[in-house]
Amino acid sequence: MKKTITALAILFTLIACEKTTQTKEFKTAYIDTSKLMEESIEAKDIEAKYKEKSKTMGTQLEAEVNRWKSEAANFQKNAQANGQAWAQQKGAELQKREQQLSYAQEGILRQLQQESGAELDSLVTSYKKEIKQYGKEKGYDYIYGTGESNSVLFAKENYDITKEIIKIVNDKYKSTDNKEEKTEKKEEQKK
Template identity: 55%
Template sequence: MKKLILLSFAALAFVSCNKEATSVEKMKTAYVDTGKLLEENKEAKDIEDKYKVKSEEMGRELRGEASQFQNEAQAFQQNAQLKGPAWAQAKGAELQKREQELGMKQQAMLQSLQQASGKEMDSLVKRIKNHIKEYGKKNGYDYIYGTGDAATVLYAKEAYDITAIMTKEINDQYKGPAKPEETEKK
């Protein structure tokens, strides 16, 4: 009798384990290479280009000021012996102060660019995450994993990779800044 009860428990446990295994097999999963997704994202490229242009504009302005400063520093070196140590000391302090101001201005510009581009990229990443979430719901996925810089998947079959689908859908939805030739046609 005891053996019969033990056998029935073992059979019941086996059947319940089998049911769990079949439900796990029916799970629909996929993964997205987030690094590649951002790398191939049109909006991310536009953001990068936008801030590259702003950086170049700011750089030109700073180079002009730096060039002017270098010219003054060279003139200072030539005039230092002629005008005496008191003048050299006063002018040297003035030049040192201007050099520090230029350095602080450069740091402020870089920080401003980084903050602005960071906000735009964070907003883009949030929209991409929401798109992936909606895609998963719409297409019946149980899980969609992310790989890339902050990898959360150690192994996945390539058949589960939906990065190309996500890239295409997100890029198709992105309108981008109006191109000059598009505004002329209207």
């Protein structure tokens, strides 16, 4: 009886050791994506480029705003002297120019955001390629991203289940779509 218990204990130990040696350890790492963008020279250069461009465009707009302010100040001084009809006409012109300046400022901001956004998106794409290449060269199974957006930045292709999930959701959508069509046909036949 003791021999049987000892033999079973040895057998269980061997099985446990075999399972331990068969389990694969994954090599993983992470990247603080916020820090990457903050400390990237290329990202800093892009930021500096658009700060300078903003300053240049802002200077031009600021000159127009100063001219408008000067005209508005003169308008208030001359309004009573030139009469009500002149004041209404000039006031409408000043309001129109103020609105145009506001639209111009919004347009400049939108343009700068679009241009810088496109460049930063391109930069992020190139960084993802670099991270993927680095992961392959260093033998990583996963590289995770932390920071403002958490995501997997690299994974071996055999861990990708995207195609399977797409098939599941597409099949589900098709079956729902077919059920709706059958229901519509039955309702039409009843009429």
